[in-house]
Amino acid sequence: MSIYSELILDNYENPRNVGVVKKPSKRVSVSNPLCGDAISMSVRIKKGRVAEIKFEGTGCAISQASSSMLTEYVKGKEIVLLKNLDKKFIIMMLGVELGVNRLKCALLPLEALKKLLVEY
Amino acid sequence: MDEFKNVKKQFPIFSNFPGLIYLDSTATSLKPWSVIDELSKYYSNYSANIYRGVYRISEKATEEFEKTRQIVAQFLKAKTSDEIVFTRNTTESLNLVAYTLGRQIVGEGDEIVTTVMEHHSNFVPWQQLAFENGAVFKVIDVDDRGYLACHFDGTTIPNIISKRTKVLALTYVSNVLGTINPVKQIILQARKINPDIIVVVDAAQAVPHLDVNVAELGCDFLAFSSHKMLGPTGVGVLWGRLNLLEKMFPFMFGGEMIVDVSIAKTTFKRPPHKFEAGTPAIGEIIAFKEAIKFLQAIGLEKIRHHEKILALRCFDTLKKEFGEKIKLYGPNNFDDRGGVVAFNFGDYHSHDVASILDEENIAVRAGHHCAMPLHKRLDANSSVRASFYIYNNENDIDLLVKGLRKVEKILKNK
Numbered sequence: 001m002s003i004y005s006e007l008i009l010d011n012y013e014n015p016r017n018v019g020v021v022k023k024p025s026k027r028v029s030v031s032n033p034l035c036g037d038a039i040s041m042s043v044r045i046k047k048g049r050v051a052e053i054k055f056e057g058t059g060c061a062i063s064q065a066s067s068s069m070l071t072e073y074v075k076g077k078e079i080v081l082l083k084n085l086d087k088k089f090i091i092m093m094l095g096v097e098l099g100v101n102r103l104k105c106a107l108l109p110l111e112a113l114k115k116l117l118v119e120y
Numbered sequence: 121m122d123e124f125k126n127v128k129k130q131f132p133i134f135s136n137f138p139g140l141i142y143l144d145s146t147a148t149s150l151k152p153w154s155v156i157d158e159l160s161k162y163y164s165n166y167s168a169n170i171y172r173g174v175y176r177i178s179e180k181a182t183e184e185f186e187k188t189r190q191i192v193a194q195f196l197k198a199k200t201s202d203e204i205v206f207t208r209n210t211t212e213s214l215n216l217v218a219y220t221l222g223r224q225i226v227g228e229g230d231e232i233v234t235t236v237m238e239h240h241s242n243f244v245p246w247q248q249l250a251f252e253n254g255a256v257f258k259v260i261d262v263d264d265r266g267y268l269a270c271h272f273d274g275t276t277i278p279n280i281i282s283k284r285t286k287v288l289a290l291t292y293v294s295n296v297l298g299t300i301n302p303v304k305q306i307i308l309q310a311r312k313i314n315p316d317i318i319v320v321v322d323a324a325q326a327v328p329h330l331d332v333n334v335a336e337l338g339c340d341f342l343a344f345s346s347h348k349m350l351g352p353t354g355v356g357v358l359w360g361r362l363n364l365l366e367k368m369f370p371f372m373f374g375g376e377m378i379v380d381v382s383i384a385k386t387t388f389k390r391p392p393h394k395f396e397a398g399t400p401a402i403g404e405i406i407a408f409k410e411a412i413k414f415l416q417a418i419g420l421e422k423i424r425h426h427e428k429i430l431a432l433r434c435f436d437t438l439k440k441e442f443g444e445k446i447k448l449y450g451p452n453n454f455d456d457r458g459g460v461v462a463f464n465f466g467d468y469h470s471h472d473v474a475s476i477l478d479e480e481n482i483a484v485r486a487g488h489h490c491a492m493p494l495h496k497r498l499d500a501n502s503s504v505r506a507s508f509y510i511y512n513n514e515n516d517i518d519l520l521v522k523g524l525r526k527v528e529k530i531l532k533n534k
Contacts, residue, residue, distance in 0.1 A: 004530050036501020060469035
């Protein structure tokens with residue numbers, strides 16, 4: 001099965017939540033020097049929830065789609081719950097089987113999210 | 121081209137994975153039956169340790185092991201097989217020189233010169249040595265055509281090499297641009313300025329594809345790997361001038377490399393054994409000679425010609441099919457270039473291109489190919505690389521083009 005499913009391609013071509021949120025509570029950047037993928041993510045937190053989250057950056061279709069889908073998922077959710085998100089969740093969210101190397105691309109936005117929420 | 125018609129049949133991977141289009145021999149080559157059989161023969165018939173045993177199968181293993189050393193020496197036109205040191209890979213060979221001779225001769229204010237087109241394994245060991253010993257680390261740039269940005273006719277080289285340059289570390293063939301550097305001329309010019317300069321050549325992408333002759337080249341050390349030239353993994357070669365190997369410190373201490381050990385002191389064997397501590401990859405080294413025989417049976421000149429024709433055809437076809445959309449790296453003149461074609465395709469990320477090509481059973485490399493300084497110089501995060509060897513043919517290029525059309529179709533005009 002191709003890893004370029006309709007869902008992934010849709011999120012790659014029309015990524016959701018691109019940009020920088022206004023008055024962010026925090027902003028972080030992560031990168032994978034191995035392939036040059038770089039994502040910055042910003043969040044505004046209100047009453048223990050993600051009020052708004054945006055990302056921008058460059059990278060492959062997988063890292064871009066994963067960023068789009070992850071930011072879409074976490075919007076409005078309670079931070080306590082988001083701390084449990086892990087690799088297994090990302091794989092489930094993307095719904096495709098990825099090899100070890102491409103999995104790194106998919107996990108880059110999760111790394112950004114963890115960094116964003118670490119002190120909340 | 122007749123020699124190449126039936127080559128594929130001698131590589132079992134093509135029967136076990138029908139339809140495989142393998143365009144990543146620069147990373148590692150495929151293995152022919154003769155190499156696999158020889159490896160299996162050692163493990164099945166005489167899998168004993170070398171040197172120490174007085175029983176017959178150990179003596180047989182030692183004999184076969186040393187035969188490879190002889191064959192490698194003849195293959196490189198080395199003066200003696202004592203100049204052939206077995207390591208794990210090119211990286212270890214280069215580190216061996218940097219750790220032993222490098223640390224003996226490079227001091228504060230001395231210079232180490234390398235190039236921006238090096239693989240990390242001929243870049244980082246020297247950079248770190250310079251940091252450690254307070255030496256100046258100089259890096260020769262590349263020009264926009266993909267050649268080293270200095271004229272080795274004696275006009276600009278005095279700005280780079282000086283009396284204080286202790287080491288010149290340089291690649292024979294770039295693993296990304298494919299550029300074949302005029303190593304012999306470079307060494308000649310460098311020695312005019314500083315006759316004592318130690319020249320270390322990374323020949324990992326040269327020995328599998330070109331007729332390399334250390335006697336003519338004029339370098340002091342030359343490193344390459346078995347696995348990139350049809351041989352097993354886990355085997356590297358360091359060729360070095362015997363007088364240098366003799367005065368160098370050992371790299372690792374332990375079994376096999378000593379003459380006598382007492383509490384007060386240890387005396388070491390002569391080269392090459394001084395540098396071969398511990399049990400080596402015996403079976404792999406034994407089987408490596410079959411790889412050399414395989415290449416010799418075809419002939420390195422024919423191999424070079426075959427790869428040149430394919431790489432040139434790939435380069436021209438990609439340009440013709442995709443025009444401005446494809447950014448090709450490296451020299452246009454294939455007389456100066458090996459069988460490597462690195463490129464970026466539109467705005468598609470190299471990983472996406474490689475993943476979609478993989479769906480079509482086409483194996484290409486995506487990433488920075490262990491050459492980050494070069495990719496920074498090219499202003500590219502990464503690139504896709506197709507490389508050619510004896511088992512490739514024109515059909516592979518047609519399928520690559522077809523695969524790239526599929527990439528366009530899936531990822532659209534992003």
